[in-house]
Amino acid sequence: MENIEPKTEYHLKGIELIRCTINTPEGAPALNFNFSISLQTQLDVMPRTLTVIVNVDVISDDQKNVFGSISVNNVYQIINFEEAFKLDAQNQYEIPPKLLEAIGSTSLSTTRGIMYSLFKGTFLNNALLPLVDLPKLKQY
Amino acid sequence: MKNSKPARKHSSAFVNQLLAETSDVEKAQINNRMTLATRLDDLIAAKRWSKSEFAAKVGKSPSEITKWLSGTQNFTIDTLTEISLAFNLSVGELFAAPRPKIINHIHLLVKAIKSEPIPFNESVGKKTIDSTSGTFNSNYPAQNFSLSTFSNAQS
Numbered sequence: 001m002e003n004i005e006p007k008t009e010y011h012l013k014g015i016e017l018i019r020c021t022i023n024t025p026e027g028a029p030a031l032n033f034n035f036s037i038s039l040q041t042q043l044d045v046m047p048r049t050l051t052v053i054v055n056v057d058v059i060s061d062d063q064k065n066v067f068g069s070i071s072v073n074n075v076y077q078i079i080n081f082e083e084a085f086k087l088d089a090q091n092q093y094e095i096p097p098k099l100l101e102a103i104g105s106t107s108l109s110t111t112r113g114i115m116y117s118l119f120k121g122t123f124l125n126n127a128l129l130p131l132v133d134l135p136k137l138k139q140y
Numbered sequence: 141m142k143n144s145k146p147a148r149k150h151s152s153a154f155v156n157q158l159l160a161e162t163s164d165v166e167k168a169q170i171n172n173r174m175t176l177a178t179r180l181d182d183l184i185a186a187k188r189w190s191k192s193e194f195a196a197k198v199g200k201s202p203s204e205i206t207k208w209l210s211g212t213q214n215f216t217i218d219t220l221t222e223i224s225l226a227f228n229l230s231v232g233e234l235f236a237a238p239r240p241k242i243i244n245h246i247h248l249l250v251k252a253i254k255s256e257p258i259p260f261n262e263s264v265g266k267k268t269i270d271s272t273s274g275t276f277n278s279n280y281p282a283q284n285f286s287l288s289t290f291s292n293a294q295s
Contacts, residue, residue, distance in 0.1 A: 032252035033252060034249070034250060034251045034252050035248075035249070035250040036247070036248075036249055036250075037247070037248040037249075037250065038245070038246070038247045038248075039244070039245070039246045039247075039248075040242060040244070040245045040246075041242070041243050041244040041245070042240035042241060042242055042243065043240060043241045043243050044238075044240040044241075045182075045186045045238065045241075046182045046185075046186065046238060051240065061251075061252070082188065087187075087188065091187065091228075093243075095243055095244075100243075100244055104244075104246075130250050132248060132250070137246070137248075
């Protein structure tokens with residue numbers, strides 16, 4: 001359980017592996033692994049959860065071949081939902097940006113570990129998901 | 141902390157007789173009423189209204205709202221219309237399970253920029269920084285990467 005300004009109490013409720021595929025290329029093994037990463041955060045009001053869906057495709061240089069892909073749901077339970085998430089004038093929830101960054105980074109790390117575990121021993125053994133500094137992404 | 145004990149299953153001749161006397165139509169009616177009552181309760185909680193506030197918005201008394209939430213009310217289409225307007229929903233959405241709302245979506249492309257293998261001790265911890273869109277590093281010994289953000293949607 002962590003505290004973030006404004007104080008948000010949350011914990012990791014669940015991790016769901018949605019999809020994992022490995023497509024072994026024909027011929028010479030690939031030298032370069034490129035990564036197409038998608039992070040989508042969903043708010044579910046009634047169970048008071050935030051779910052970060054991380055999709056990663058390991059792709060070729062020309063982005064035409066997908067060597068492998070993985071999709072992981074990371075579910076976070078917000079303990080003090082009413083206190084932490086205020087409603088704005090349009091009745092929309094205001095989610096603290098630092099919370100989004102924190103759970104986004106945690107979800108990427110979790111996915112990195114799952115990827116390593118699943119791709120270990122295959123030709124994607126070295127396709128480590130790079131570290132991404134989400135707070136420094138201006139648009140995040 | 142909620143009690144995590146699973147619910148006990150109870151069975152008796154009396155309960156079984158009651159269930160046997162209930163037709164499938166009646167069971168479906170009860171199920172729909174309960175579902176709607178639960179949905180109303182959830183919607184009121186999501187808006188952070190009290191029962192009195194909700195009652196004022198639909199022009200009813202708080203005791204009537206309590207009856208609605210008990211799951212015994214047989215709503216008319218006019219009442220459902222009033223309720224749906226209070227929540228800014230369609231009547232159909234009152235019966236649908238609420239969908240999670242997407243609040244943030246980001247898409248990153250991390251490209252390998254070197255294909256030549258690099259000795260392990262020279263590459264570990266090496267960083268490539270794109271100052272316009274973000275930073276990352278990789279400990280993967282054979283590659284460096286560049287990162288770009290090519291889509292981001294927030295609703």
